[in-house]
Amino acid sequence: xxxxxxxxxxxxxxxxxxxxxxRAFTKNNIKNELFVAGNGVEALDxxxxxxxxxxxxxxxxxxxxxxxxxxFLKIIREDENLKNISVFVMTTSNEDSDKINAYNLNVAGYxxxxxxxxxxxxxxxxxxxFWSLCEM
Amino acid sequence: xxxxxxxxxxELSALxxxxxxxxxIVSHDIKTPMRAIANIATWIEDDLGPDINIDILNxxxxxxxxxxxxxxxxxxxxxxxxxxxxxxxxxxxxIPKLVKECMxxxxxxxxxxxxxxxxxxxxxxITLGKKLNKVIFNLLDNxxxxxxxxIKNVFIDISENETEYQIKISDxxxxxAEEVRQKIFSIFYTVNSKDVLDSTGAGLTISSxxxxxxGGAIQYTPxxxxxxxxxxxxxxxxSVKN
Numbered sequence: 001x002x003x004x005x006x007x008x009x010x011x012x013x014x015x016x017x018x019x020x021x022x023r024a025f026t027k028n029n030i031k032n033e034l035f036v037a038g039n040g041v042e043a044l045d046x047x048x049x050x051x052x053x054x055x056x057x058x059x060x061x062x063x064x065x066x067x068x069x070x071x072f073l074k075i076i077r078e079d080e081n082l083k084n085i086s087v088f089v090m091t092t093s094n095e096d097s098d099k100i101n102a103y104n105l106n107v108a109g110y111x112x113x114x115x116x117x118x119x120x121x122x123x124x125x126x127x128x129x130f131w132s133l134c135e136m
Numbered sequence: 137x138x139x140x141x142x143x144x145x146x147e148l149s150a151l152x153x154x155x156x157x158x159x160x161i162v163s164h165d166i167k168t169p170m171r172a173i174a175n176i177a178t179w180i181e182d183d184l185g186p187d188i189n190i191d192i193l194n195x196x197x198x199x200x201x202x203x204x205x206x207x208x209x210x211x212x213x214x215x216x217x218x219x220x221x222x223x224x225x226x227x228x229x230x231i232p233k234l235v236k237e238c239m240x241x242x243x244x245x246x247x248x249x250x251x252x253x254x255x256x257x258x259x260x261x262i263t264l265g266k267k268l269n270k271v272i273f274n275l276l277d278n279x280x281x282x283x284x285x286x287i288k289n290v291f292i293d294i295s296e297n298e299t300e301y302q303i304k305i306s307d308x309x310x311x312x313a314e315e316v317r318q319k320i321f322s323i324f325y326t327v328n329s330k331d332v333l334d335s336t337g338a339g340l341t342i343s344s345x346x347x348x349x350x351g352g353a354i355q356y357t358p359x360x361x362x363x364x365x366x367x368x369x370x371x372x373x374x375s376v377k378n
Contacts, residue, residue: 016172023179063164092167094214096222115171115207116200117178 005032006056006134011043011072012036012090013064020117021059024124032131040067044075047082055085057131060107062091062098070098073105086134088127159217163210170210174203205336209324212338216323219345220376223266230260231301235292238273248280248288255295264374267346271354274339275305275366281335282327283309300352300372306365311358320356350374 012018018036025034035052037043044067046052058076062069069089076082086108091098094112102110108130111123181188181196232254239250272292279290285308293304312320312327319325321344326337347354353369 014168014172016175017168019179020175092164092171113171115174115204117175120175 004135006131007033007035007053008057008059008131009035009037009043009046009052009055010059011038011040011064011069012059012061013038014061017061017113020120021124023117024121027121028125028128030124030128039064040069040072040075042066043072047076054081056134057127058085058087059090059127060087062089062093062102070101070105073102073107077105086131090123156217156221159213163214163217166210167207170203170206174200177203201334205330205334208336209338212323212336212342215342216338216345219342220349224264224376225266226262226374227265228260228262229265229268231256231294232259234265234269235272235294238269238276241273242277242280244280247286248283248290251289251291253291253293255293256301257296261301261372263370263372264350267350268370271343271346271368271370272303272305274343275368278339279305279307279309279364282333283307285309296372298372301368301370303368303370304365305368306359306363308359308361308363311362311364312356314358317356321354349376351376 010018010021012021022034024030025032035046035055037046043058047054060069060072069091073087076085076087087106088109088111089098089102089107090111090113092113099110109127111127114120114123177196177199181193184192232252235252239245242248276290276292280288283290289308291304291306293302293306295302316327320327321340322337323341324337326333326335330337344354347368347370351371351374355367357365357367359365
């Protein structure tokens, strides 16, 4: 049986953080296709204009220019076509209000970006375990 | 209150708010490039492959260690700036149980002997539980972390009077030299070089700020066995001082 890999959309404005996710994918031997948007506005455009196949998973930063992660989440949760996408927040913000806002908008997980790349590889491995279930 | 006194009060509150916001924003925005330094160092190390020169390897680990220190310092600054903004719920705590929880969460308890002594009419009290936990945890953590003996004795004595709890945390460790005693509550101050014992130097600063906020007092005295005694007066009725 050929496994159907889910598409993933990463919404992240920092170049190094994008490279970090890509590296962590390679390290974990993750072959899923990864699309990148630099902020919430760009991500919405990509999702609504069918530039990319509809992803099942979104990895979302919170502090971004133009439209931040929480604003983006609110919009997709009200959109019939997008509201069922699993969203993982990945951020440096340890602020309670951000966590509460995110969970109120039904996120599948809230990941604090760790300082070390080794720990980040482990976080991504955990994510991989989750979306592997979506692929079955 | 006179009009000018009230105006001063308002300005003071506004300044405090501005300071807290400043520290918070700065700490957060600094974290992204800081994490980038740590990450890119790891990538380069990784890309150099397995035959990497030992000196280079050591320098990479130094670089990452110092960035980690920077992160600890930033986290401590963040925590300080948020002391009277977060975890401000009063709820019922059982004092001996809270102490037990603090002990359980200590990193390294090898060869540590805890001696608890409670002299309380009522073990339960309604207080800022998270804050009390933080203070007791920090003092226990210091007592253990900086202890220099094979067997580490740590003493916890808690008693009460009508208005406050008297919490005494002491040890038979190295104590603190007289000439540096007035510095121990300063942010990032460590008695030993950070290369000897990697610590951030924020625990006592955070603890003393919490104690001041609840209207209590914290005091250091040397013990007869050369160890340290930290005495805290924690009021039963808390009126938060901003």
